[in-house]
Amino acid sequence: MRFEGTENYVATDDLRIAVNAAIQLERPLLIKGEPGTGKTVLAQEVAKALNVELIEWHIKSTTKAQQGLYEYDAVSRLRDGQMGEERAKDVRNYVKKGKLWEAFTAEKRPILLIDEIDKADIEFPNDLLQELDRMEFYVYETDETIKAKQRPIVIITSNNEKELPDAFLRRCFFHFIKFPDEQTMKEIVDVHYPDIKEKLVSDALTTFYSMREVPGMKKKPSTSELLDWLKLLMNEDVDLETLREQDPEKLTPPLHGALLKNEQDVALFERLAFLNRRQSGPSPRGPAG
Secondary structure, eight states, rough: OOOOOOOTTTOHHHHHHEEEEOOOEHHOOOEEOOOOSSHHHHHHHHHHHOOOEEEEEEETTTTTTHHEEEEEEEEEEEEHHTTTTTTGGOOOGGGGHHHHHHHHOOOSOOOEEEOOOOSSOOOOOHHHHHHHHHHHETTTTEEEEESSSSSOOEEEESSSSSSHHHHHTTTSSSEEOOOOOOHHHHHHHHHHHSSSSSSHHHHHHHHHHHHSSSOOOSOOOOOHHHHHHHHHHHHHHHHHHHHHOOOOOOOOOOTTTGOOOOOHHHHHHHHHHHHHHTTTOOOOOOOOO
């Protein structure tokens, strides 16, 4: 099983190497990178390319590792027992399979995506160590051990919101998705909008990367936000060069709500525009000599 990229996902050489190395080593692939760099989409595209099932486990701040194995609904069983329900006699009716259980018992080797693992409690990764290592876990309520039919391809994403334990990191193959350079970004844009005008892409990328370099930004615009912005520019038939000629001192781009996601960054660009106007204004003439 080898991943060579797909027509819908531009994968760099080092990313393809990382995916295939993790598959070969049978270790979880830990993917880090700033939000919007395609970490979650990578798992979806790898599943398509390899023609395997994708089992997605999206982590929240309240998620516990046990939920990935199974959950036992003792309250419902007690209530059904009091009501005289026949199903209450079988405890299996109240054991809900988690995403790891689904992945372990899949007929064909699947991909298990553990998405945004850094959102959970710091103990969450450690609580999964044994299960991911041994590929089995014990169900106390039914007195059975669930063993993986085959080791799933595990892809774990992190936005680096908190550090992961060293013991967990040692068991993973790690790859950091660098933010795409302009050429790679142009390839990404071409995949999503093959008929877009080259001039619009060129002007938009110049503006986009200039924005990302502005010091003091709270949230730099990401790849997904660039794609949203380009879609709006195409729909509105906006010509960035013409706009700049009409108002060369205006730093905030049109439809900037697709790129700037908080009031601090909007205020930052408005302040820069004000300073730019002051600096580019006519210089006062000195006294005649």
